[in-house]
Structure formats: structure tokens, C-alpha cells
Amino acid sequence: MxxxxxxxxxxxxxxxxxxxxxxxxxxxxxxxxxxxxxxxxxxxxxxxxxxxxxxxxxxxxxxxxxxxxxxxxxxxxxxVSAAYDGDLVMIDSSCVRVHQNGAAIKKGDFDRCMGRSRGGLTTKIHAPVDAEGRAIRLVLTAGQAGDAPAAHALLSDVRAGSVLLADKAYDTDAIRSQTASRGAFPSIPPRFTRKQAFPFSPWLYRQRNAIERFFYRIKQMRGIATRYDRLLENYLAALKLVAVRIWIKTS
Incomplete structure (x- = not known):
């Protein structure tokens, strides 16, 4: 082999x-x-x-x-992600550069989730992962898109009694309210502009390195770390296959 x-x-x-x-x-x-x-x-x-x-x-x-x-x-x-126990879920995103081959525009192209950010033409990968750093779902947006708007679709993976870990980019009233409505606890550090205090566990927040490890692992694949695929669907399909291998190897 x-x-x-x-x-x-x-x-x-x-x-x-x-x-x-x-x-x-x-x-x-x-x-x-x-x-x-x-x-x-x-x-x-x-x-x-x-x-x-x-x-x-x-x-x-x-x-x-x-x-x-x-x-x-x-x-x-x-x-494979059916094994997710739901006790802990972390949400974050990571940008990847789009290669010039992937950026080629053809007639009929619509939203390909590519946009300008500080890194040039990029695509952003959004993912909720479990405590072992295994992706439950994957969503793509343009690189300049904010994290909080994309998170709303991913919050359906937050179960009652679980804890949601996220950084300050996800500190919005809507995300806190949606998480609480699902019977979960949002452990999100408040922005410095916040006047209201929120319960927050620094110890739990340190466990969030699992999602950083997930992005590190998928970017060991050069065809993932740089997007060469013009078609959004093909790149997302490859991400899912790589995520499947991570689940199998760590289960």
C-alpha cells in the first residue's frame, strides 16, 4: 500500500x-x-x-x-459523523487561497464562494467540530464573508445540554439567543465593546484548539490548502471526503 x-x-x-x-x-x-x-x-x-x-x-x-x-x-x-455525542461543539472558519486555475470564470458561473480578502482571492471554510476535532458539517462562503452570518445554519448541530465554543467573531445577540433556544450553553468571550456580562469558562475555551487541529489536518492536503477547483461543488465534495477519513482514523 x-x-x-x-x-x-x-x-x-x-x-x-x-x-x-x-x-x-x-x-x-x-x-x-x-x-x-x-x-x-x-x-x-x-x-x-x-x-x-x-x-x-x-x-x-x-x-x-x-x-x-x-x-x-x-x-x-x-x-460517520452520526457518532457525534453532542456534548461539545466548536465553530470556526479558515480561509484558503484560490489558485488562478480555480478562479477562471466561464459563462454561466454564479456564486462560486470566492471573494477578495487580505489574502487575495479566497474561499472561507466554516465548520462545527466535536471535541475530537471531527467535522460535523462543512459550509463554504466567499473569503471576505463574516463568520457570524454563516454560523446560523450550523447551529442546528448544537444539541440540548451541549456547550458551544467559539471566538469573539461569534459574539452576537442572535447567536447567543439561538444557542440558548436550543438548550445549549454558549461559552463565547464577549467583545470589548460589550457592556453586558455573560457567563464564560476560560477552561472550556482552551479546549477550542481541537478545531484549529482540524483545519491544520485538512490543509495537509495541498489540493485543500489551495483551491484549484473552479466548481464550488467539487471542492466541497473533496473537503467532505477528507473529513470522513479524519472521522474514521480518530473513531
Whole structure:
């Protein structure tokens, strides 16, 4: 087995979750195809530069896109993240640079979640993670977008009795109110402009380094640390596949 390829243990979890009713000609081995997808995003290479030992590049790309459209990558993440116990959830975001190939504009392009920020043309990854630094969900916005607006959609992952950890960017009345309405406790440091005092646990807040470790781990993949994909859906699908591996390795 070569570096970064799926181990037997990882494959035993992923294999039952893949489509198992191929029609027509027998398809190329699923494990080999996923290993090739992982190689592409691990190295940041183009699809056509993936080694031939993994099979035809058209098969790889078509399988990746077809499964994305069918929701296969979504179901993988949903299945492995079902182990989330809900006691602790952390929310944060991280920006990635968009490569000039990914920034190419074609007719019919709409919102591709790219925007100008201090780092140039960027995309921002938003994620809630559990205490082990495993992503429960992933959302993308343009790089200059604020953290708090994107958090509202992610707060559905906060369960009653749990604790939400976030930095000062998430200190808004709306987020505190939404978290409390779900029966959870927001441990968020107040902005210096706040006049009202809020309960806050510095000890719990130190556990927030788990989400920093999550972003560090996914950015070990060069094709994730820099966005080469023009299509938002393809980049998000790759993020979900990487997040699935993190869940399996740490479970």
C-alpha cells in the first residue's frame, strides 16, 4: 500500500456506504478510484496528472462528479459523523487561497464562494467540530464573508445540554439567543465593546484548539490548502471526503 491510500480498516467502513448496483459494464474498482481522488487532492495535481496505475483519468473525474451529484460524499460524512455525542461543539472558519486555475470564470458561473480578502482571492471554510476535532458539517462562503452570518445554519448541530465554543467573531445577540433556544450553553468571550456580562469558562475555551487541529489536518492536503477547483461543488465534495477519513482514523 502506498502512502495516503485507504487502509483496510478505512475501506471496511467506506465500502458498505458506496453505491452497490452498477449497471452495464463492470466499473473500475471503487477503492482504486477513491485512492486516486485522494492522491489528486493530497498533491494538488491536476486530474490529468494522476498516475495511470489508478486507471483512466476520465473514469476518475466522472466517478467523482457523478457520486457528488448523487450525494454519495454527503452520505459518507453523515454516516460517520452520526457518532457525534453532542456534548461539545466548536465553530470556526479558515480561509484558503484560490489558485488562478480555480478562479477562471466561464459563462454561466454564479456564486462560486470566492471573494477578495487580505489574502487575495479566497474561499472561507466554516465548520462545527466535536471535541475530537471531527467535522460535523462543512459550509463554504466567499473569503471576505463574516463568520457570524454563516454560523446560523450550523447551529442546528448544537444539541440540548451541549456547550458551544467559539471566538469573539461569534459574539452576537442572535447567536447567543439561538444557542440558548436550543438548550445549549454558549461559552463565547464577549467583545470589548460589550457592556453586558455573560457567563464564560476560560477552561472550556482552551479546549477550542481541537478545531484549529482540524483545519491544520485538512490543509495537509495541498489540493485543500489551495483551491484549484473552479466548481464550488467539487471542492466541497473533496473537503467532505477528507473529513470522513479524519472521522474514521480518530473513531
Amino acid at each position: 502506498r502512502r495516503h491510500e485507504l487502509t483496510d480498516g478505512e475501506w471496511s467502513v467506506i465500502a458498505p456506504l458506496l453505491p452497490n448496483k452498477p449497471r452495464g459494464v463492470a466499473r473500475v474498482d471503487d477503492r482504486r478510484v477513491i485512492n486516486r481522488i485522494l492522491w489528486r487532492f493530497r498533491t494538488g495535481a491536476s486530474w490529468r496528472d494522476v498516475p495511470e496505475r489508478y486507471g483512466p483519468r476520465t473514469t476518475l473525474y466522472n466517478r467523482f462528479v457523478r457520486w457528488r451529484s448523487a450525494g454519495v460524499w454527503d452520505r459518507l460524512l453523515d454516516a
